[in-house]
Amino acid sequence: MARFLYKLGLFASRNRKKVLFGSIGVLILVVSLGLGMGVHLNGEMNIPGTKSEEAMEVLKEEFSQGPERGTIQVIFKAPEGQTLESESAQNLIAESLESISQDPEIESVVSPYEGGTISFTREIGYAVITYKNEATKVTEASKEHVLEIVEQVRSKGMQAELGGTVEFSALEIGGASEIIGIIAAFMILAITFTSLLAAGLPILTAVIGLGIGVMSVIIASNFVEMASFSLILAIMLGLAVGIDYGLFIISRFRQNLVEGKGVEESIAHANATAGSAVIFAGLTVIIALAGLSVTGIPFITIMGIAGAFTVLIAVLVSVIVVPALLGMAGERIRPKAKAASAERLQKDHEQSNSWGRFITKYPLPIALAGILLLGAISLPALHMQTGLPDFGSKSTETTERRGYDLIADGFGPGMNGPLAIIIKADGTNDVQAAFAKVAKELGELPNVAMAMPPIPNASGDVAMVTILPGTDPKDEKTTDLVHLIREKAVEFKEKDQVEVMVTGSTAVNIDISEKLNEALPKFAALIVGLALILLMMVFRSILVPIKAVLGYLLTLTATLGLVVFVVQDGHFAELFNIPAAGPVLNFLPILTAGILFGLAMDYEVFLVSRMREEFSHTGNAKGAVLSGLKNSGTVVTAAGLIMIAVFASFIFVEDTMIKSMGLALSFGILFDAFIVRLTIVPAVMTLMGRTAWYLPKWLGRILPNIDVEGESITKNFEEKRKSVIQ
Known part of the structure; x- marks a missing residue:
């Protein structure tokens, strides 16, 4: 794989204009098709x-x-001290419903007086409006007509709210959250690279990949029933991994320049080494998301496939378009030389940094502290309750939530389900x-x-x-x-x-939640087994994969524990703008398990593969840990911060489902990148010493040798350089 990516990197850099304009052409094509065909996200979560x-x-x-037809409940509450049986209230309600019935899309209107839908206190009642079409086909003009009349009722002193199957507070897809995430990622990259040009390259390639991936999902929505959350998941993942994968390759390219390689050789070598790691890391994410199909749950399967396809596009763009852009940038993104001093030169030659020296000095207490911390955060997950958000989970600023509360006040909480x-x-x-x-x-x-x-x-x-x-x-x-x-x-x-x-909707949601909870252990067992096999092939070790999987499980339980603590138990709800405490989104645990598995393995590969490379050269286990933290720690830190910034930008959107997903993934990355991979993993690797890299000879003969770090390319380059010197 490394040899192929080496040649691909050379080809892309030498044909940079063709590659770049070709990718932009593909982007324009899919955008044109997507906009022409439109978005059809009407799949149900059943x-x-x-x-x-x-x-x-x-x-x-x-x-x-x-x-099945779309329905609206128009819920009325009489002014203070009055009832809906007063003449003024009856006249106002009759006038408003008469105006609503003028809409040709409406089939029937049943007033509270005709349907007997008035509360015992006579203060709250609701009318039922039935459309000729199903809920998803009710036009925006018809909705605006209803909202306008409701506003007129409110202006005359009577509270009027809306409920039913027709959505008025639609799910927002695209917008400010993505822009905030991109801006935050750019700032992190600018600080990491100390170069605005270098910082802009991963953003550009991520946007190209995101556009192609998301528009392809939109095109697919015309042929496959797809829930709206599938597109949101694709956007979140495509943006985050696209930036991170570009970051890894560009970082390696700049390092190659510093080591004295030419521009073309640096590009090819970066694509062979970091590009190999990107492909393996992306493959783990893709397999984990596609593996959601084993649950046998249609809407979860479609979500997983949509996310996996977007990640696949991000990987392809990273190993094809990034080398082309690097060919255009060339020496302009070389790291700036610093003033030489004896102290700085000594520091640069050291295969360690202060964080690495601290961890390797106190590995046992650091490992125990990290494990106990994540264990404590995991505890709330023991009483996790899952479900689907309803109107009661929306903000009180929405008419659906206010209508939900009025129905509960007038007819009892069970009337909402x-x-x-x-x-x-x-x-x-x-x-x-x-x-x-x-x-x-x-x-x-x-x-x-x-x-x-x-x-x-x-x-x-x-x-x-x-x-x-x-x-x-x-x-x-x-x-x-x-x-x-x-x-x-x-x-x-x-x-x-x-x-x-x-x-009924309540019973359906209960069954969906229980079915998803039953599928979670099976799915987790599948991806844990997959991780052990894949990592054993990459690292040629038994203990390293076991350690990686245990770290992933710690990340997963801590993430679910924090989500329960905030979303279900209501702690820090105001900080995260959560309207009301309630059950955890029922498909969030299984989606989080799949996504975090892939991303956790990303960081494991980028960090530990560097340790393995050093150990294979020197045989010094402690030195390998120090070298891995120094050479890959900064990149993993930047990648983790970018992921957190992108996912966290979705926490403050209005929709509860998107909010909880952003919360889970941002804190999941925080726990995995900074507590597990950059703290617990090097501490445990230090404690294991040389035994971390033990692999029985018989197993070594069976396992294929995956050259993730491009050792064969490095060896060839060293041999060529020696022959030139001689």
Whole structure:
């Protein structure tokens, strides 16, 4: 691989204009196609085959009145000291609903008075507006029409908010967060390279790769059902790894210049060495993300593939376009020479820095301190509760959140997540009596605020009972109620010959969360096994891969612990602008496990491969640790800071899902890069000494030899230089 990348680097540098303009041409092509075809992110987050999904299919089959249509709840609250039964309130509501009904997209409008949807205190009520099309196809003009009328109602002294299936606070894709991340990355690169030109190159290549990758995902969304979060994940990953991979190759190029190599040789050598590490590191990220398909969960699989493809593009751009740009920049990004002094020259020749000397002097207490710190941060993960955010998770500045709160105040918290119970007759003689008996017993279960009378279908052999839990949809007691109903379903089947199923958005979300939680250990075991095999091939060692995997597991548990501490328990919620404490996003643990695995292996490869290179030359284990920290520590530090800056920029967006993902990944990188890789790993490597690099001979013969650091290229270069000197 190193030889191929060496030749590729030479080709790209010698044909730099063709390579650069070719990549820009590809970017223009995919952007044109993407903008022309448009974004179609309408995939649902569901899991076929769950109990709630099966019940939902029965519900649609037996009670559906045609295609599913978008609905809006317009929630009204009477002014202080008044009720909705006053003449002024009735007139205002009637006028507003009449105006709304003028929209040709609307099929029907049912007022609170017609539908009987007024609270016991008569202060809160809601109207139901049904569109002719499904929720995702309601036009922006129609939404604006509703919002305008709602504002008119508010201006007349009555509170009016919105709910339902039609989204008014849409998910933001692209914008200020990406720009903030890019600016922060540029500043870090400028400080690292002390050169604005050198700092700009990784940004440029990352933007090219990001544009090609993200626009390709947008094009794919026209052919594959894809949730909006797939594109967000692709943007976050493509930007972060694109900058980091460019950083690694450019850093090695500048180092080669300092060592006396020519520009072309420096480019080719950097592509062969750092480029090999980039390909291996990118491959681990791609495999981890593509490995999400083993969960058997469609929307998670699509997310993983979208992210993996964007990373693949970032890798290709790094090893093809970066050498071309380096060929254009040439000597202009050579590190500036500093004034020589005996002290500085001595310091430069030392194969260590102050941090490396500190760690190798006190390896045991440092390793224990790092492990105990991450262990303590991991503790909250023991009581992690997962779920999908709903309107109750949004900011109080959104109309959906205010509407959610009004519904809870007027009708009870369970009204925001009713359970639909499907009862199917199965050989019983008196069907209606069996339906009534089941409904009565369900209404007597703990935490049931209300059970509606059974509503039979047209044939009379299936009935639906709506149950309002006494608690919020995200509350654990609501989850317990769903499980209790399913336990009672077994009794109903035996005693009453009826089949009872539970569905509704709350039950669906519960099933999705539990299915994802079941898949997490299997996925983690898969990628841990993969890591052991891959790292064993790279480092030709048994203990180094085991240490790397244990470090990854520490990173993962600490990340989940911090997310639970902040998102679920509500600590520092104001600092991170989290509107309300609630369950952890249900697909966040498994996505975080995959992404952090790939990124953790990135840092492991870039840091420890340098240690292995030094050890193979000198046989000095402690010296290898010191050399690795000195030569790769700065680059890993800059790469970690860039990743943190990019991911952290997504913490302060409004959407709760994006916010929690940004929080998890930014702190995950913080823990892995700075506590695990730059602290615990060198301390443990020092403690292990030469045994860290032990590999049985029989295993060494089986494992393929992956030349990640380009040792063969380095050897050839040294031989050529000696022959020239002679």
